[in-house]
Amino acid sequence: MRYFPLFLDLNNKPVLVVGGGEVACRKIDALLRAGAIVTIVSPNIATYLESLVNEGKCHWIKNFYSSQVMNHEFIQVWATTDNPELNHEVYKDAKERGILVNVVDDQPYCDFITPSMIGRGQIQIAISSGGASPVLVRNLREQIEAVLPNNLGLLAQFGASKRNSIKEALPSVDLRRQFWERYFDLPQVKQAQTRDTLEQAYKALLKEPIERKSEVHWIEFNHDIELLSLKALRVMQQAELVLYPKTCPFEWVDLCRRDAERELFNDGAQLGQRLAELKQQPVRVCIFVPPETQAFSMLQHGDTVIGLASTK
Known part of the structure; x- marks a missing residue:
């Protein structure tokens, strides 16, 4: 992973953009x-930018x-001109002042790159190939856009209001x-279009007791991650301990x-001893094991075993 993903707070922060084109x-x-x-x-500058300047939204x-x-007040600089020499001059000046800089479409001269974004209100999803394949990223974005529910923004806003x-x-x-795991999994919440629906579900679920108990799921793995089932992925995202x-x-x-905490185990004996301790605690455990092995069959008694997804 070459680029560290993060969301930068630019609210009320000064940013310099060199260039005024498309x-x-x-x-x-x-x-x-x-x-x-x-x-x-x-x-x-382009007509669109001129209108922003006239509305007082930008300084020109x-x-x-x-x-x-360029001064040290700017926390970010963008070089967007069609003149490589000028862009590189902007890059040099920014680096001398310790300011993060991006020369558009010139990756060696970028301290950061911008991902493809999907927005649903307060929910933001960023996708990047590190500049390797923009077209592939665009295709991925289209696929994700197609499956994301339109009420994600409503759900995020409601969750924030209940902090x-x-x-x-x-x-x-x-x-x-x-x-919250139980709440967002409720059918009426997934389909909600109004805050009232979310509020009713919220109040009703709060009245129900939450039972803390030990849960152990065994997940079979191999060297093809695409055989991971959706059920296994859901369990992995809920686990508090991974063995x-x-x-x-x-x-x-x-x-x-x-x-989630992660622990390596060497053999069945060590794993069995650890499981004996864990089953006395209210913790959700996910254990990875090779497929079709009998070495852990005695330890799996009473637990859920999730096999690999079918390729048929």
Whole structure:
């Protein structure tokens, strides 16, 4: 992974954009949506940008670029001109001042790159190939857009509005996590189009007790991650502890919940001892094992075993 993914808070932060053409239009539109304070440097700008300037949404320095316009107040610089030499000059000036810089469509001169974005209100999904294949990323975005529900923004807004009340009702992080997992899995919540529907489901579910108990799921793995079933992925995202052998490929473990604890086990005896401890605790455990092996059959008694997805 060459690029570290993050979402940068640009609200009320000064950003410099050198250039005023079509590329600058796209970048500035996104920057303004994020709340950035944008300064444009260019002798001429596109009609769209001129309208933004007239509306007071951007500041325009109507001149050719000079290093004097770049100061340490800017936290981000974009070079969007069609002149590579000028763009590289902007890059050099930004680097000397320790400012993050992006020279559009010139990856070696970028401290960061911008992913393809999918937005549903407060929900943002970013997709990137690290600049390797923009067309592939576009195709992936289209596929994801097609399956995402339109009410995601409504759900996110409702969840944000309950941050304080849910803490009063459920004091621990684990209880709140389990509540929200159950809540967002409710059919009426998945299909909700109004806040009233969400509120009714919220109040009703709060009245139901949350039982904390030990849950152990065994998931078979091989070297083809595409055989991972949706059921297994759901279990992996809910697990609080992940146990795996050395033979388990990292990509399987990496798909588990980010804040889940991960433990390596060497053999069945060690795993059996650990399971005896865990089954006395209210913890959700995911165990990776090779397919069609009898080495762990005695330990699996009473637990759920999820095999590989069928290729037929």
